[in-house]
Amino acid sequence: MIAPVAYRRAVRPFAITHGVRTRHRSGALRALTPLLALTLAAAGCGHPAHDYTIPPQALPEHETPLQGRTAAIGEVTYTAIGVRTKIPEVIGSHASWIPHGQYVRVRLLMVNHGRERHDLDPSRQRLITADGTAYAPSIDAMQISRAPAGVQTIASQEMRAFDLWFDVPANAKVKALRVLGDPSSSRLGDQLKGGAVKNAKNPVDISLT
Structure with a gap:
């Protein structure tokens, strides 16, 4: 029974649990987060396009x-x-x-x-x-x-x-x-x-x- 408990404690900081991720996040990760968000925003993430991009369709002969x-x-x-x-x-x-x-x-x-x-x-x-x-x-x-x-x-x-x-x-x-x-x-x-x-x-x- 000791091993499973130790295992759970080892992986717990990585679980998506309210308060845990913030408590165990390193200073480097906290510094990186705003930069990552800015990069994603610059790439267009979170801003859906207004039009579909339709794959090209082969044109029938002579059309x-x-x-x-x-x-x-x-x-x-x-x-x-x-x-x-x-x-x-x-x-x-x-x-x-x-x-x-x-x-x-x-x-x-x-x-x-x-x-x-x-x-x-x-x-x-x-x-x-x-x-x-x-x-x-x-x-x-x-x-x-x-x-x-x-x-x-x-x-x-x-x-x-x-x-x-x-x-x-x-x-x-x-x-x-x-x-x-x-x-x-x-x-x-x-x-x-x-x-x-x-x-x-x-x-x-x-x-x-």
Whole structure:
């Protein structure tokens, strides 16, 4: 029984016990503590960043990355992060299909900044060409590429990215992606009235040029 008691006494100064750590801390350690705290503060510890650092995502072949192409509808932001035009064929695990003109693929990033879920119907999004014509997504390309089907629900604080495929004339020039989103509000008062976020614009056009 003597050995265990002696062992406990030997390790006790290192235990996290109120009053013990201060009582046994050496003068050198007391002098080091403010310096360590200052060093950690200078390194940014204790001051969380305001933005995520998202790992880079490999760019699909021939796709053009887009920057700063963001629009908001209510509590959700929509960003066109990539576009590829003149795609000659869509190839999936079970089929392939040739467009009537050219396939255009737009990668859309959604971020829900609200406290409630919000919905997006991929089939209601539109590709706007330079002549002002609006094109609905290609059902064939969306199915073959395994793109989202049906109404998509994005959770509170969720981030999601996916592709939209369009079949447009071969000589058409893309101009914008017209996003029809969900302008509903997370505020209880707005929900009781079925109201949208104040001054929410829907749909919005995101430039692709």
